[in-house]
């Protein structure tokens with residue numbers, strides 16, 4: 001095989017490996033995974049903003065078995081993470097994949113909601 005072919009095959013395989021590692025989840029504008037939805041990806045654990053159209057609009061999520069943190073702030077403010085994952089335990093866990101009724105009571109007593117409020121995410 002010519003060298004360039006070998007190189008191209010190598011590049012292609014590396015690309016596939018990277019794609020396979022990317023974690024994905026889907027946000028829905030409506031509860032119960034209905035209608036308008038957007039699948040988001042990340043291959044790191046950094047803060048990503050939700051695409052403009054879906055910001056402050058999502059009402060349910062499909063995690064694809066991943067651990068997802070959603071934040072009502074654009075910069076993933078510490079202490080304001082809503083946790084979506086299987087077998088989640090703790091006060092920040094959203095037990096249903098629908099956002100309604102999921103809230104965090106902060107130390108100062110203020111209540112944060114995530115329904116129609118999520119603006120950023122982290123794959124945990």
Ligand SMILES: *[C@@H]1O[C@H](CO)[C@@H](O)[C@H](O)[C@H]1NC(C)=O
Nearest residue numbers: 028032033034035036037038
């Ligand atoms: C999610 O969006 C796609 C188009 O982007 C659509 O075909 C699909 O039906 C939507 N899913 C649901 C559950 O409505």
